[in-house]
Amino acid sequence: MTFEPEAKRERGFDHTTVEPKWQREWDEADVFHIEDDAKDPEYVLAMFPYTSGSLHMGHVRNYTITDAYARFERLRGENVLHPIGWDSFGLPAENAAEERDTNPRDWTMQCIDSMTEQMKAMGFGYDWDREVTTCEPDYYRWNQWLFKRFRDEGLVERQTAELNWCPSCETVLADEQVEGEAELCWRCDTPIEQREMKQWFFTITDYADELLSELDELDGWPANVREMQRNWIGRQEGDSVEFEVSNHGPVEIFTTRLDTIYGATYFALSPGHPVAQEIAEENDEVAEYVHRVEHDDDEEVDETSGVFTGEYATNPATGEEIPVYVADYVLEDVGTGALYAVPAHDERDHAFAKAHDIPIRQVVEPAADADEDPEDVDVQEEAYPEDGVLVESGEFDGLDSATARERFVEEFDGEHRIEYRLRDWGISRQRYWGTPIPMIRCDDCGHVPVPDEDLPVELPEFVHTTGNPLDAAEEWKHVECPDCGGDAVRETDTMDTFVDSSWYFLRYVSPDLETAPFDAERASDWMPVDRYVGGIEHAVMHLLYARFFTKVLDDIDLVDGVREPFTELTNQGMVLGEDGHKMSKSLGNGVSPQRIIDEYGADTARLFIMEAAQPEKEFAWSADGVQSSYRFLQNVYELADEYADGEVTDRTSDEAATGESADSPVADYVAREIDATIDTATDEYEAFQFNHALQAVRETLSLLRRYREHTAPDPETFERGLVAAVKILSPVAPHFAEEVWERLGNEGLLAEADWPAADAPDDYHIERRLVENTREDVRDIVETVGIEDPETITLAVSPEWKHRARDIAMNADGNVVGTIMGDEELRQRGEDAADFAKDLAARSEALDEQLSPERERAALERAAWLLEREFGADVVVQSAEDADPDLAGKAEPGRPAIDIAE
């Protein structure tokens, strides 16, 4: 064997050939396919992407996380369901079609093609047989079918709602599509208008209570997401009572502070309240005010603005007549949009009263046990919003607030109510690229659903038009009424795309089923999703809607006993640009996944992303980091390649003599580290802390390199280490791992192999600490003493009696010295034992487990080579009996005596 050419040979691997090769192999072996009859598989899911055209780093991170986890579970022998699909309806496709003079469908399909290609290039292992595309009729027909089932259940309503309307695009816009303070259409910069429209709604509020309460049980969800949903649902417990308003009849109010009713000094209506509107019709001043606040920006309207209506409301508690105002601070959609105001006990009411010169009357004062002294409360200056004890409240003086609220509901004919901030879900969109709502409007029969056998209602051909293309599709629009056969028109609105994503995870179970949205039995077995990973931006909308759907589907017996769709939820953090800012076009700090794949390969990108941070944390892209990941993979490959060529374990005649066998101390040391790494890596993968597992592998590889440099390694041990490392890397860097696996002469695919099994050796951590501490101590001594060239390092293990004394000290309660010296044998040690006992007594509370002298010695012998290597010195490990008594005397359990000779 000639050395020179070997050394010069290019030993790395070429990702441009390796990665496609293994992608083909996986595909051919159908590795990621899961059979329909699989029992309760591990369901690992990433939020499916919107078909925007190409993957960005956020996608890459998201899908790398689930892919790594899915691969890990598969190697451990689990059945894994890891599907992918396309959230492919939505306005952006219509816009893109306009811009490119094509149609949404062609554009979307093109996006799917190129995104699929990129996903495959990333090596994501999906069961492509379960691919789901929401814009296909065989998917959206089930949106329509489910809409009808929801309607049968009374969960669909037609309501009037105020919406963002763009007069130029002639369509409603979602709140997030209205830009800036000026509220401009994101497409054409036209100022949007509020427009009242009749819309189809899902009455998600019917489930408000359960959606809220079950959040408490979602232990696998991040606290902030649960909190966001709680906020969004916004449960409020209070009471409603009626006030008689002169000339306008009874007006219902909602309050959480019914106890303060005696302090009401005015009544306030929101500008949108029906009674306010009524008054506006006859009162110019009110009309003007209502008009102003409806059209001005929020900023321009003073917080304490409002106008007296000239009307009075009768307080049911006092019989008193209080003035009625219309005030902008009263919100139409909070409570009933009307309230009685108690300036003494509400800050906003207080500010309003001050501005309008309305009396302030205190009716609650701090209770006796409150921090605040009633004397210090001056409600003329500042509202006192706390609960307390009633005053100036007629016969109810002295009641505490809570009791008063209960009494007053009865007393004033009110009703105890629970209100939610959550509104019903308006699903109508005046857009083309969505699921047609399967309804027909007949002048005689009203709204009639499209019969099931006529589903799907397919989208007509796309036409370029200013308004809703469905409205312009005359031929499509006009149909016979299914009930009376008369002339009728189709509903031309389509569904919010969040409907699509509310149940897609169920469609994966049986993507081709033609008789139902999904196979109920299988879904009941496979659901819920065990691991769901996606961006925090979906914390409320998508995740709330999906929870709602799941509960409804359970209630209408389409699934059995699945109340929540996602058991464990992870929100992956953002990938920031190198400058630490969010990647964006305007900052020019974006990194294209394609470029990284081309340049370094998918595995490098995947490894870098997974090493950089835990999934839920954000991190900044780093060219250095990518380099480091790339080099690491190349180095591991090189090491494996050399091993496979026999270069690592080849022995010179010298080495043959000194011999490295599997039972030598060095091999033993390495073997134990390998076991510990496997143990750690397994735990960390389970805990979704991939970076910790990867760190452990890096350490193991560093150790293998040192082993190899130190001696001709034992082949069996060395190979076991390599294999373990490669297997642990394989979920993250799968192509690379397959390549190494093959290079090491293994048959079959690594993707179908078994996860390495090993437990950390007994007391591994104690041993590791002993070794690390000893190495550090030696370094410390060499450093501080300034020993240039140590010749021999002698380590002497502490004698058995010290171990015993220590054990006694650990178990002694109270009199440590006494207990130790009570031991016959130790007492015979005299002075030495007494000193040591005193020493132990001083830190008796801090004593921890240590190895026996024999095991300490064995551990040090296993690790001796590390010191030999580091200091170029001979290392001698001695038992206390063999060592110089002066030296051995200095040793303690867990801390060998050290002597360094130059």
Add this chain to the structure above:
RNA sequence: GCGAGGGUAGCCAAGCUAGGCCAACGGCGGCGGACUCAAGAUCCGCUCCCGUAGGGGUCCAAGGGUUCGAAUCCCUUCCCUCGCACCA
């Protein structure tokens, strides 16, 4: 304002839910050394201060407390991020 999560050495970032093994994992950057003709790669150290045998001092936002002992538990304050918010 309410709620959630945070503040760790030059930077990023573990550990903090089960207090001692924590001067505090790991990475980056920096410094020194080995190897090399050289560079790169790789390997070995160092990187709070002092110290000629494993020692001492000061540290984990700030202050206080509990404890033999606290980055870890409790209280207060300050700051940051996120969500909700003129919510009756």
